[in-house]
Amino acid sequence: MPRRRLAAALLAGIATLLPTFIALPAAAELLVLKSRWLFDGASSSLSSPGLVVVDGNRIIGVGPGAAIPPGARTIDLGEATLCPGFMDAHTHLCHERTEDWKQDELDQFKKLIPQESLEASVFTRKTLMAGFTTCRDLGANDLVDVALRNAINKGVIVGPRMLVPDAIRRAVRLNDKFGADVIKTCATGGVLSLTDAVDTPQLTQAELDALVDEAHALGKKTAAHAHGAEGAKRAIRAGIDSIEHGSFLDDEALRLMKEHGTVLIPTLMAHQGVKEMMAANTTMPQAVRQKAEAAGAALSQTMRRAIDMGVLIGLGTDAGVYQHGRNPEEF
Numbered sequence: 001m002p003r004r005r006l007a008a009a010l011l012a013g014i015a016t017l018l019p020t021f022i023a024l025p026a027a028a029e030l031l032v033l034k035s036r037w038l039f040d041g042a043s044s045s046l047s048s049p050g051l052v053v054v055d056g057n058r059i060i061g062v063g064p065g066a067a068i069p070p071g072a073r074t075i076d077l078g079e080a081t082l083c084p085g086f087m088d089a090h091t092h093l094c095h096e097r098t099e100d101w102k103q104d105e106l107d108q109f110k111k112l113i114p115q116e117s118l119e120a121s122v123f124t125r126k127t128l129m130a131g132f133t134t135c136r137d138l139g140a141n142d143l144v145d146v147a148l149r150n151a152i153n154k155g156v157i158v159g160p161r162m163l164v165p166d167a168i169r170r171a172v173r174l175n176d177k178f179g180a181d182v183i184k185t186c187a188t189g190g191v192l193s194l195t196d197a198v199d200t201p202q203l204t205q206a207e208l209d210a211l212v213d214e215a216h217a218l219g220k221k222t223a224a225h226a227h228g229a230e231g232a233k234r235a236i237r238a239g240i241d242s243i244e245h246g247s248f249l250d251d252e253a254l255r256l257m258k259e260h261g262t263v264l265i266p267t268l269m270a271h272q273g274v275k276e277m278m279a280a281n282t283t284m285p286q287a288v289r290q291k292a293e294a295a296g297a298a299l300s301q302t303m304r305r306a307i308d309m310g311v312l313i314g315l316g317t318d319a320g321v322y323q324h325g326r327n328p329e330e331f
């Protein structure tokens with residue numbers, strides 16, 4: 001099957017299945033999901049027929065040889081291909097950038113928290129329907145991400161399994177107390193912010209050492225937003241688990257990542273989203289445009305070198321910088 005058609009089939013399979021999974025109450029009947037093909041993620045080929053046996057909210061059998069319990073109801077999905085849900089390691093499920101940069105900035109201060117939460121529940125649904133069943137949320141205000149995660153876990157709203165962080169050095173323990181799963185920090189400036197340079201470091205080596213040490217002591221993974229090489233290197237030396245974006249990483253940074261096993265999450269869709277925003281957006285300041293262009297141009301070079309050097313690469317899309325539900329375009 002041509003690759004594009006395969007991808008479309010995989011996504012269609014998931015999209016068909018998800019509402020079924022979500023609607024299952026804890027003590028639901030036994031279900032068998034049957035389709036023409038199955039990709040289990042462990043083998044590199046498809047198997048047929050695709051069978052997934054579900055007991056309540058647990059999958060108890062997968063593959064052509066899965067035992068079918070007596071009395072199970074079969075849902076035949078025809079030609080669809082079943083596959084495991086995708087994971088997005090870098091999303092912002094609590095907001096979505098629009099074509100009006102100024103309004104977006106204003107909303108960060110003025111939008112009511114309940115409104116933000118209600119809108120976010122639409123984004124979590126769209127993301128799940130796009131085939132993503134697990135998302136790490138790397139940046140939200142007012143602990144809306146924690147509330148979303150809790151509401152999804154309780155079955156109150158529909159969405160992917162969420163891992164939520166937040167971050168500044170002194171806040172590691174506070175975030176842990178409020179239930180963060182991941183600690184995210186900003187080791188360098190950003191693209192969509194107005195006043196900081198995109199590639200300069202924003203934390204000292206000692207601060208990053210303390211942050212990672214504290215987070216790891218609490219059993220939490222860490223992620224560093226880093227466009228510039230110097231900030232990234234400090235984070236990598238501190239033992240950070242992933243570098244987000246990594247636009248201007250130099251060879252030394254990539255070598256350090258390879259040595260430490262640090263994962264690069266390049267968020268290529270963020271650049272696609274920003275490109276589209278620049279084309280449509282009349283209020284985006286010139287300073288932001290210049291940063292976006294520089295980071296976008298550097299990242300394609302960095303990606304090539306990272307792949308050549310064998311740096312571990314994770315899939316994360318920066319969803320929210322573009323419209324939620326378009327996550328699969330990162331592939």
Ligand SMILES: [Zn+2]
Nearest residue numbers: 092138139318
């Ligand atoms: Zn982001």
